[in-house]
Amino acid sequence: MLDFNRNHFELFGLRPAFRLNRSEIDRAYREIQTEIHPDRFAHAGEAEQRLAMQWTARVNEAYATLREPFERARYLLELNGVQAMDARNTAMPADFLMQQMAWRERLEQAKAQADIASLQGLDQEVRAQADALERELAELIDERHDYAQAAETLRKYRFVDKLLAEVEAAYDEIEG
Amino acid sequence: MALLQIAEPGQSTAPHEHRLAVGIDLGTTNSLVATVRNGIAVVLNDEHGRSLLPSVVRYRPDGSVQVGYEAQAQASLDPHNTIISVKRFMGRGIKDLPDVATLPYHFVDAPGMVQIKTAAGVKSPVEVSAEILRALKRRAEAALGGELIGAVITVPAYFDDAQRQATKDAARLAGLNVLRLLNEPTAAAIAYGLDNAAEGIYAVYDLGGGTFDFSILRLTKGVFEVMATSGDSALGGDDFDRRIYCWILEQAGLHAVTDHDKALLLAKAREAKEMLSEQPAVRITAVLSSGELIDLTLTEDTFNAMTESLVTKTLQPCRKALRDAGLKPADIKGVVMVGGSTRIPRIQAAVGEFFGQTPLNNLDPDKVVALGAAMQANVLAGNKGQDDWLLLDVVPLSLGIETMGGLVEKIIPRNSTIPLARAQEFTTFKDGQTAMMIHVVQGERELVSDCRSLARFELRGIPPMVAGAARVRVTFQVDADGLLSVTARELSTGVEAHIEVKPSYGLTDEEIARMLQDSYAHASEDMAARNLAEARVDGQRLLEATRSALATDGEALLSAEERAVIESLVAALERALAGDDLKAIKQATDALNQGTVEFAARRMDASVKRALTGHRLEEIDV
Ligand SMILES: Nc1ncnc2c1ncn2[C@@H]1O[C@H](COP(=O)(O)OP(=O)(O)OP(=O)(O)O)[C@@H](O)[C@H]1O
Ligand SMILES: [Mg+2]
Numbered sequence: 017m018l019d020f021n022r023n024h025f026e027l028f029g030l031r032p033a034f035r036l037n038r039s040e041i042d043r044a045y046r047e048i049q050t051e052i053h054p055d056r057f058a059h060a061g062e063a064e065q066r067l068a069m070q071w072t073a074r075v076n077e078a079y080a081t082l083r084e085p086f087e088r089a090r091y092l093l094e095l096n097g098v099q100a101m102d103a104r105n106t107a108m109p110a111d112f113l114m115q116q117m118a119w120r121e122r123l124e125q126a127k128a129q130a131d132i133a134s135l136q137g138l139d140q141e142v143r144a145q146a147d148a149l150e151r152e153l154a155e156l157i158d159e160r161h162d163y164a165q166a167a168e169t170l171r172k173y174r175f176v177d178k179l180l181a182e183v184e185a186a187y188d189e190i191e192g
Numbered sequence: 193m194a195l196l197q198i199a200e201p202g203q204s205t206a207p208h209e210h211r212l213a214v215g216i217d218l219g220t221t222n223s224l225v226a227t228v229r230n231g232i233a234v235v236l237n238d239e240h241g242r243s244l245l246p247s248v249v250r251y252r253p254d255g256s257v258q259v260g261y262e263a264q265a266q267a268s269l270d271p272h273n274t275i276i277s278v279k280r281f282m283g284r285g286i287k288d289l290p291d292v293a294t295l296p297y298h299f300v301d302a303p304g305m306v307q308i309k310t311a312a313g314v315k316s317p318v319e320v321s322a323e324i325l326r327a328l329k330r331r332a333e334a335a336l337g338g339e340l341i342g343a344v345i346t347v348p349a350y351f352d353d354a355q356r357q358a359t360k361d362a363a364r365l366a367g368l369n370v371l372r373l374l375n376e377p378t379a380a381a382i383a384y385g386l387d388n389a390a391e392g393i394y395a396v397y398d399l400g401g402g403t404f405d406f407s408i409l410r411l412t413k414g415v416f417e418v419m420a421t422s423g424d425s426a427l428g429g430d431d432f433d434r435r436i437y438c439w440i441l442e443q444a445g446l447h448a449v450t451d452h453d454k455a456l457l458l459a460k461a462r463e464a465k466e467m468l469s470e471q472p473a474v475r476i477t478a479v480l481s482s483g484e485l486i487d488l489t490l491t492e493d494t495f496n497a498m499t500e501s502l503v504t505k506t507l508q509p510c511r512k513a514l515r516d517a518g519l520k521p522a523d524i525k526g527v528v529m530v531g532g533s534t535r536i537p538r539i540q541a542a543v544g545e546f547f548g549q550t551p552l553n554n555l556d557p558d559k560v561v562a563l564g565a566a567m568q569a570n571v572l573a574g575n576k577g578q579d580d581w582l583l584l585d586v587v588p589l590s591l592g593i594e595t596m597g598g599l600v601e602k603i604i605p606r607n608s609t610i611p612l613a614r615a616q617e618f619t620t621f622k623d624g625q626t627a628m629m630i631h632v633v634q635g636e637r638e639l640v641s642d643c644r645s646l647a648r649f650e651l652r653g654i655p656p657m658v659a660g661a662a663r664v665r666v667t668f669q670v671d672a673d674g675l676l677s678v679t680a681r682e683l684s685t686g687v688e689a690h691i692e693v694k695p696s697y698g699l700t701d702e703e704i705a706r707m708l709q710d711s712y713a714h715a716s717e718d719m720a721a722r723n724l725a726e727a728r729v730d731g732q733r734l735l736e737a738t739r740s741a742l743a744t745d746g747e748a749l750l751s752a753e754e755r756a757v758i759e760s761l762v763a764a765l766e767r768a769l770a771g772d773d774l775k776a777i778k779q780a781t782d783a784l785n786q787g788t789v790e791f792a793a794r795r796m797d798a799s800v801k802r803a804l805t806g807h808r809l810e811e812i813d814v
Contacts, residue, residue, distance in 0.1 A: 029804050046415050046582075051803035052796065053582055054611065054672055058371070059574030061737045062785045063792035069671070071796060073613040080608065187515060188636070191508055 023095060024078035034089055034157040036082070045079045086177045089153050089170050093163050100167035101174070108171065116175050123182060130190045139183050142176060149173040211341045213371060213573035214332045215379070215565025218324065218345055218359065220279040220402030220428060221532065223247050224559060225328040226566035227336065228575070233383070233563040236335045244558065245331075247401075249323045250274040251312035259327040268455040271296035273310045277430055278324075280402045281306055281317040282362075283354030290426065294434060294458075296451035305358065318362045319707065325366035341729060342369035344569040346561050348403040349375035350423030350509075350588045352634050353646050353676050360673065365707050367722070369729075371572040373673040376400075377407035378418060378585055379564030380530040384555055385411045386567065386581070392525040393419070395513075397543055397551065398561075399506060400531035402428040406509045408517045408524070414581040420516035420607045421588050422509035427502070429465070429533040435498045436461035436490065440476065443488050453480045460486075468492050469535045496538045503542050510546060516607050527551045530560055584609050587670055594631035594640045596621065603668045606636065610674055615667040617683075624656040628664055632678050651680045655687055724774050731769050731781045738762055738788060741795060749794045761787045 025032040028044040050056075052075065054068040081087040093100045119142060126135040149172055156166035214227045214236070222244040226235045235243045242261070250263035251273045258266070267274045275297070286292065286301040298309040307316045325345075332340060345368070347359050356373055363370045377396035384390065390411050398405040405423040409416055437457050441449070449457070460478050467474045468490065478486040514521065527543060529551045534540065543551050555563075571580065586609055592602040595618070603616050620628065628651045635643030654662050663684040669677050738758065746755055761784040768780035 027804075046412065046417070048800070048803040049584060050415065050582055051799045053584075055572065055582060056799075058572040059733070059737055060741065061734050061788050061792060063789040064737075064741075064795060067792055067796040069611055071800065073611050073669070076609045076612045077614065080612075184515060185636075188512055191511055 024081055024091060027075065027078050028082065030082070032092060032095065034085075034092055035154045036088070038083065041079070041082050045075070048075050085150050085153070086170070086173060089157065089166065089173070092157055093167055093170065096161075096163045098163045098167050100170045108175075112172060112175075116179065119179060123179070123186060127186050127189060132187075132190060135183065135186055135190065139180075142179055142183065146173065146176045146180060149176060211573040211575055212332075212336050212338050213342050213344070213566075213569040213575070214328075214336075214340060215344045215374075215562050215567070215569045216325065216328055216346065216368075217376070217379075217562035217565060218279065218321065218347075218362075219247055219561075220277045220400055220430065221247055222401070222558065223324050223328060224562035225332045226559070226562040227332065228566050228570035233566045233570075235559050235562055236332055238331055239334075245324065245327060247278065247324050248274060248276050249278065249320050251310035251315065253311040255312045257312070257323050259323050268452055268459060271451040271455040272298060273312075274455075275308060275310075275315075275320050277402050278317050278320040280426065280430070281308075282321065283352070283356075283358040284317075291434065294437070294454065296454050304354075318358050318365060321359070321362035322365035322707075325363055325368060329366055329368055339725075340368065341573055341733075342371040342569065344372045344374050344379075344565045344572065345370060346374050346376045346379050346565050347674075348398075348400075348423065348425055349377050349405040349407050349418075349421040350403065350425045351674075352425070352589055352644055353591075353674075354644065355425065356674055360675070361704060364704055369726075370673070371569055373675070374565055374568055374583075375405070375407065375418070375421070375585055375588075375674070376403075376561045377405045377421065377530065378409070378416065378583060379562075379568065380528060380555075380560045381407070381409045381411070381416055381564070382567055382581070382583070383560045383564035384528045384552070385409075385416060387555065390526070393519065393523055395510075395524045395527045395547070396530055397506075397510070397527055397534065398423075398530035399533040399539060400428050401533070402426070402430050404428060404506050404509065406506075406513050408513050408519065415584065416581060417584040418586045418607075418609075419519075420513040421586055422513040422516070423588070424505065424509060427505060428531075429462070431502055432465050432499050432533065432536070433458055433461045435502070436465055436495070439490070439494075439498055440486065440488060444484075444486050450481050456480070457486075464490055465495070465536075468495050469537060492537075499538070503538055506539075507542065507546055521547045524549075528555070528560075529553050530555075530557050532558055585672075585674070586610060587612075587674060589634045589644075590636055591632070591634050591646075591668055591670070591676060592643075593618075593666060594629075594633060598640045600633055600635070600638060600640055600643055603666070604670065608670075610670045611672045613667060613669045615665050618664045618666060619660045620654065620657065620662040620664075621659055623659050625659065625662070626654045626656055627652045628654060628680075630666060630678070630680055632668075632676070634676075646676065647678065649678075649680075651682070653687065654682045655685045657684070720774075724772065724777075727774055727777045727781070728769060731765055731777050734781055734784055735762065735765055735769070738784060741788075741791065745791075745795055745798065749798065750791060754791070758784075758787055758791065 028041065030036060030040065030044060052068055052071045054065055054072055057064045057068040081091050090100050119138060122138050126138060149169055152169050153166055153173065156162045156169060214225050217224045224235055224243060224245065226233055237243050245260045246264040248260065248263040248267060250258040250266050250270060263274055267276060283305060286299055286306045292299065300307040300309055300314055305316055307314045329340065343363065345359060345363050347356055360370055360373060377398045380396050380398060381394060393408065393410050396407045403425050404427040407421040408419045410419055440457055440461065456478055460476050464474045464476050473489055473491040476486065476488045476490060480486065524547055527547050534557050540551060586607045587604060588606060590602045590606045591604040592600045595601045604614050630649055630651060631645065632647045633640055633643040634646055637643055651664060661684060662682055664680055664682050667679045765780040765784050768776040
């Protein structure tokens with residue numbers, strides 16, 4: 017019997033790595049959904065329909081984890097026994113925090129002045145740092161297998177990722 | 193003498209029964225019903241050859257009801273009892289309606305959803321919508337010559353949970369088996385995509401009478417995947433009408449007008465708007481109840497100027513969806529235009545400008561949603577063609593719960609693919625706290641007060657512990673209709689307090705049953721007969737499903753004994769179905785359902801394995 021608890025990578029038939037091609041993930045996802053989606057069982061018995069629903073929810077969850085760099089990294093670390101977001105791990109280099117604060121101030125300002133151009137500038141800068149951290153994560157996880165160090169990078173990444181989400185929300189707010 | 197039939201080699205001898213299923217576009221202004229006939233989707237017309245059914249319902253003092261053109265013709269003569277654009281009231285409280293002042297109805301503020309006082313009593317928007325659906329069901333059954341096994345009903349993609357729940361309730365009230373609630377732009381994408389063998393990233397811009405949707409889809413090898421959706425569930429042609437209406441009042445120096453005049457001028461405004469799509473200026477004339485004569489000329493430029501902000505308003509959701517999907521306007525291969533209001537030239541121009549390409553208008557914007565819904569209904573009814581496709585849709589708005597300080601903790605972000613389940617753990621705030629209030633909300637804002645409240649419930653029986661020690665897991669589950677259910681349980685002590693809620697806007701099963709009973713009293717249909725018919729359909733369906741499962745996988749997945757057990761349950765159900773005993777049919781159906789659980793699980797596993805081996809092979813050298 018197939019194990020409902022197999023990990024997300026196994027479920028998708030993918031190597032457990034941070035550096036994954038998005039199109040690889042997408043393709044695996046579509047192939048699995050094609051077999052198990054509830055619509056494929058629309059005319060089957062109740063039990064099969066329920067199972068198809070459970071499997072699909074499970075596969076959607078796996079997809080949501082694998083396609084987002086932050087979730088994927090956190091999940092990989094978890095598989096390697098490291099709880100990266102453990103509440104006790106809060107230490108962060110001072111210069112990194114200063115940078116975050118400066119960015120946040122700029123975000124508030126851009127929002128207050130409904131200044132799309134400055135929001136876009138900020139967006140680019142923050143995205144550049146996110147990209148750099150992603151490269152660092154890939155090296156630490158996939159090549160060096162240094163999960164403790166990767167956890168530290170991931171905590172930084174979370175700050176940046178959250179800031180990016182807030183930048184997105186700010187566009188919504190300014191543009192209505 | 194009947195000819196003997198000979199099946200083609202390799203085909204089953206049982207003729208494949210075509211199951212009657214329809215797609216229904218339940219629109220703000222117009223509704224339609226369509227079906228797939230001989231492999232082709234067609235809209236079903238009424239006996240006068242008209243495809244649209246105006247979404248207008250008129251209640252008479254004797255309790256009789258008029259629907260469609262008949263009702264529309266009386267709108268300005270009987271404005272209080274003739275309900276137009278009822279879709280705007282679905283799942284909405286009175287405070288949610290921005291334009292109560294321009295509406296001629298006597299609203300009753302009921303908990304959850306407004307109701308309307310009519311000559312035939314107080315009606316909820318669910319009941320009014322059910323009248324429209326009932327009319328379409330009758331039309332379809334007359335055209336197809338049999339009972340429907342089910343319907344796919346479309347809803348605006350941007351409808352929230354309350355609005356979806358209300359729509360599903362209306363369908364049940366109309367006696368329709370809902371195969372699926374399908375998002376309108378997704379339905380349009382199916383119709384467009386299949387018709388044009390489209391591949392790539394497409395957008396659907398759907399501006400109807402009362403709602404605006406914008407969805408971005410990726411079409412790849414038979415998979416329709418919604419990447420992002422956005423919109424405004426209270427923006428449509430009605431708003432353009434109201435701008436003209438206000439302009440008329442202003443030009444004519446009118447302040448207060450009677451409800452009759454309101455309805456008359458709104459109809460005139462709509463007429464003028466539609467004519468302006470074809471000509472540069474239009475004359476508006478009307479005689480008010482006071483005898484006063486209105487005679488005005490509206491030019492396209494004036495119309496464009498007074499509605500420019502509405503046009504711009506539709507572009508905001510476009511930007512938002514593009515951002516959510518991580519795309520630029522230039523990444524969109526084509527923009528499919530849907531909905532009657534996309535006939536407005538200024539809309540065509542604005543969309544063309546924004547996306548830097550001419551929008552696609554090759555499908556009838558009035559019919560495309562119903563046609564797509566019919567195609568999906570055909571698949572869900574089990575009338576599979578060779579070209580099968582798969583739909584992956586999303587939730588339009590984030591779902592979350594209220595946490596400390598009136599803040600929202602999002603559990604499911606917008607644009608997550610459905611169906612899905614997601615859990616999050618919460619804890620107690622005070623020492624010894626034994627209950628927790630769970631407030632479910634939907635929306636993008638941080639403050640609970642800025643989001644829509646869907647349901648509130650209390651989880652009791654948490655063992656007293658110090659603050660922060662309890663672990664309450666809240667699970668959100670969104671089904672393929674986009675409908676939410678929420679479960680909460682306390683985990684830390686093994687004591688499981690468990691509660692499940694459906695958002696509060698939905699009607700309870702008892703309410704539906706009562707309303708159904710009431711409506712049958714009028715239609716003099718028999719509830720018991722109906723129940724029996726439904727049980728029969730369910731039983732028959734399961735029987736066919738089990739037979740086909742046995743034929744394909746019985747050999748490979750079951751031992752001889754296991755197979756014998758299932759076959760005896762099949763035989764028992766067959767016997768029950770031959771009789772008229774409702775209880776016996778239900779029992780035999782349940783027994784077969786129970787008896788095939790393990791078989792079903794093995795079949796699912798086989799499907800998953802098949803999916804895995806499918807792409808594993810290619811991945812070896814990656
Ligand atoms: N030629 C036209 N020019 C401008 N507007 C038009 C034209 N024809 C129809 N409309 C408008 O289109 C709207 C109806 O469109 P449609 O039938 O697509 O809406 P609906 O499906 O009923 O509504 P919704 O999808 O919002 O629930 C009405 O507001 C109508 O006035
Ligand atoms: Mg519509």
